[in-house]
Amino acid sequence: MRLLYREFFDKSFINSIENECIRLKKRITKTFGNWGFSLVKKDTDLVNYFESQKGKWNRFVQIGMGGSVLGAQALCEFLSVPKGKSIEFVDDIGSSCVSSLNYSPNTCYHVVSKSGSTVETIANLIYLINHFKGNPDKQIIISTGSSGFLKEYADNHNIKRFLIPDNVGGRYSLFTPVGMAAASFLEYDIDKIFAGMNRALENLISDTPASPYLLAVITSEFLRKNRRNLVLFCYSERLLKTVYWFRQLWAESLGKLIDRDGNQVRTGQTPIVAQGTSDQHSQIQLYREGPLDKLFCFFRGPADHDEKLHAGPDFDRFSYLSGHSLNEIKYAEYSATKDSLAEHSPVISIETDSCSEQSFGLLIMNLMLATAITGELLNIDAFNQPGVELGKQLTKSILTKNEIRL
Amino acid sequence: MRLLYREFFDKSFINSIENECIRLKKRITKTFGNWGFSLVKKDTDLVNYFESQKGKWNRFVQIGMGGSVLGAQALCEFLSVPKGKSIEFVDDIGSSCVSSLNYSPNTCYHVVSKSGSTVETIANLIYLINHFKGNPDKQIIISTGSSGFLKEYADNHNIKRFLIPDNVGGRYSLFTPVGMAAASFLEYDIDKIFAGMNRALENLISDTPASPYLLAVITSEFLRKNRRNLVLFCYSERLLKTVYWFRQLWAESLGKLIDRDGNQVRTGQTPIVAQGTSDQHSQIQLYREGPLDKLFCFFRGPADHDEKLHAGPDFDRFSYLSGHSLNEIKYAEYSATKDSLAEHSPVISIETDSCSEQSFGLLIMNLMLATAITGELLNIDAFNQPGVELGKQLTKSILTKNEIRL
Known part of the structure; x- marks a missing residue:
């Protein structure tokens, strides 16, 4: 550069x-030694996991909002997706993302939210579960913080879970499993x-x-x-x-x-x-x-x-x-x-x-x-x-009161 | 609305x-009676032309920059593309657009430039011609102003040509053939x-x-x-x-x-x-x-x-x-x-x-x-x-002097 x-x-x-x-x-x-994002090291648990799953999936769907997908998207576009593999990102809700969410048996669904409670991500996860025909726990992996809803959900269902370190903010999390899971799936060289x-x-x-x-x-x-x-x-x-x-x-x-x-x-x-x-x-x-x-x-x-x-x-x-x-x-x-x-x-x-x-x-x-x-x-x-809290509270209140007209 | x-x-x-x-x-x-864009009427030549070509093409590629494609893109997304037809837009140059430009026999290529000399559009047209295996004149249609390079090119090659009226600027040209050719191809109701x-x-x-x-x-x-x-x-x-x-x-x-x-x-x-x-x-x-x-x-x-x-x-x-x-x-x-x-x-x-x-x-x-x-x-x-002229002159001068390094 x-x-x-x-x-x-x-x-x-x-x-x-x-x-x-x-x-x-x-x-x-x-x-600068205190900036968490500069301290991130290769997650060997993640690397070993994808090593052990080799050949199982040819499609990878990452579900998350903002920093939970943008970095992984950037990585895949920069290095390009190898033939025979496909990767999709779901960072919205509604008609546009439904086709990516629909269940297919050779797909790994990677659900990402550091807080573990991002409402769009949870809604998409519910949609996915509602449409799952097989055993969802075997095809979903989750990256989340050390506490929160997604952590509990993963643990209750014995779903493979990776950690986004507490001292690394979502938008700075590309080098954690947030970005490195896609990198592992696509067999990029993480050491490089x-x-x-x-x-x-x-x-x-x-x-x-x-x-x-x-x-x-x-x-x-x-x-x-x-x-x-x-x-x-x-x-x-x-x-x-x-x-x-x-x-x-x-x-x-x-x-x-x-x-x-x-x-x-x-x-x-x-x-x-x-x-x-x-x-x-x-x-x-x-x-x-x-x-x-x-x-x-x-x-x-x-x-x-x-x-x-x-x-x-x-x-x-x-x-x-x-x-x-x-x-x-x-x-x-x-x-x-x-x-x-x-x-x-x-x-x-x-x-x-x-x-x-x-x-x-x-x-x-x-x-x-x-x-x-x-x-x-x-x-x-x-x-x-x-500054992002008010909108979240208002969304919840509108949905709770059933105030939507389409 | x-x-x-x-x-x-x-x-x-x-x-x-x-x-x-x-x-x-x-x-x-x-x-307001002088604003050309508000005076545009349905182009019956265009409508008749697409009527006469019905069933010939199932793919439509519109090649143009800015106002020469954005409006047609907006229209197709708003109304959605009917099954069995496909439409692509080329509004850039380089690797990304090459696949759309490659020749295929069931495709209508719509080349659009009001001035008739937009350099990216002409470069893409040259690329297309360089790759044509059949008779390009039968698959290309052109929308352009009443004078300029593209008008002459169309007339010299007997290529079907539609007029963008002089008093309608490129970014206001959606209701002219710039937008209505795609609408005709997709069989939208133009009267509506x-x-x-x-x-x-x-x-x-x-x-x-x-x-x-x-x-x-x-x-x-x-x-x-x-x-x-x-x-x-x-x-x-x-x-x-x-x-x-x-x-x-x-x-x-x-x-x-x-x-x-x-x-x-x-x-x-x-x-x-x-x-x-x-x-x-x-x-x-x-x-x-x-x-x-x-x-x-x-x-x-x-x-x-x-x-x-x-x-x-x-x-x-x-x-x-x-x-x-x-x-x-x-x-x-x-x-x-x-x-x-x-x-x-x-x-x-x-x-x-x-x-x-x-x-x-x-x-x-x-x-x-x-x-x-x-x-x-x-x-x-x-x-x-x-304000857009200087960049165009500089591009021409760089290319003429062969000053590019990739």
Whole structure:
């Protein structure tokens, strides 16, 4: 992973942010040992379990909301699903997810909720149980915290259960069974994922400037300058789900009413996903001419080399397309869009060179670290989410009172 | 379609916006006859053409960017694709779209670009031609403006061509062949779509307060109060693509540097798509506790009545879910989320009661009218897009100089 920023800013600004990173590193190094997500180790119980089940399933359905599925989705898209296996994610309720929930005998259903009581996840589990024709306990596995409804349910039914450690928040839980169960099913190399993750941790304390500090310093600098929107402009199909995963991480971790000293701050930056090249034709007019409230962070992964186009004589006016593949044209648009936005707005870019397990671990840990460090800079708790309770209570009260009309 | 707003605001605010709508109606009625998109009539050449081709194709691939595909996608999702037919949309370049572009003999390829020179569309057409094994001219149809490269190409090759009228901008072109070709292929009732569209136009000049005026007055009122983000929170799978279509319409039409008097205004509102219920677990923390810069517009369509859940004794703690279907739980969450956000932020909601051709025409025309009226209120040109040129020039220059590295 490379964070590109030097080509977009002037020298004095670059000096000031790089110096800020050095100061920050001294401060953070003291506390960072307490961040649970950076302490996660390979879950050998999980690895042994999937080893023992080899060949039993060819379909894997992960049921969960937000951080309980987004990271696993990101992983599967980045590394791609091997032939002969299929994986589905259920992160909603209603008609759209019913087909994934319907029972089929060669499927492993992985139910994930750290609290153990996420209402959509429980509703989907009830639906699944209502439709099970065989013995559900043999096809369901559960990942949850050390207490709560799902833990009790698993234990009462002798369902295989994996632990999401208490000190790892849901949106930071990709390296726990939340993400690693899918990785085991798909036979990705988990040691390499952890090697990438550890590389990010080593970089953070090394002498060279590390991306997480830079990302944190740049984003909070522009947040101070009222760039309250962070457009995540993705030019790689392999990275789109990673960008959606990061969208949750950034929004929930930094969108806070109260700072650590109890002051009302209403801080945070609104992450917005844009997809290259299609959103060039949908959003660029606004991005270039509308309010100057956006910081742009591009994402570019490696592209397959595909076949070159041959624009015949009929396409004379477009002869400059000849000799280029569709992927090459896409990456020309990535460069061009970056440069056209940089005229009036701050732009940075994250590039990854390969779609390997190691690259993924490195990228994800860098983004987690950047988020946590930004929390420190904003003096807020990047690990809680006090604002989500009211909606849950209202849902329960509406359902209890039977106030629905479809 | 219903626009809900009265339950969210206090009486004096409601009075002031409703009065503003009356004033506005007098002003707009004079100019609105000039808005090309409201004058579109059924293209009988198109309807006759598809009538004559009946049974020839079972697959339809629409190739275009932004407004050239989003509206047709919205239509197909809203009305759903009948069994035995399939439809695909190509609005990007690179690996992801190659499988749709590959030649197959029972497919109609609909190439759409109003300017006739959208570079991604032309590149995809070249790819398609490079891979054609039969006679491409018999399987390609083209919708384009009255001049430009695609018009010439179609005429030189005797390819069936449909007209996008000059006075209808790309993002307002759903009722032209841009959207109606897919509708004809799928055998939707086009007369009913136009009946819905005309209903919206009639409502606009009737005596009751019409949704487009209200939507325009409410959004521009909150834009003045620095609610620069418009979150489009969608609780219906049938409406998600409609919301993406509206996202382009709102962003490109209102995101403008210069007003009609030539003053620099940098106005516009950033539309952000959120998906219920999953984004409750991804974005609500930010939406409730972060900066107060958002206006929320919910979208709710009709839901299928699906099977009720039976929470057995194991699920005692969740007995309130029993007797409700997954769709009912989803709509309880819609109500709860709306109410929880309304505590600190302005909220409105658009509800549609049926997924019929008529409802779709009505909804789309209401949203187009609301956008154009908001343009009037902001004193900007809601029909141009001067900000998108630089990126196109840079792409061409990069490709011409062969500066790509993958």
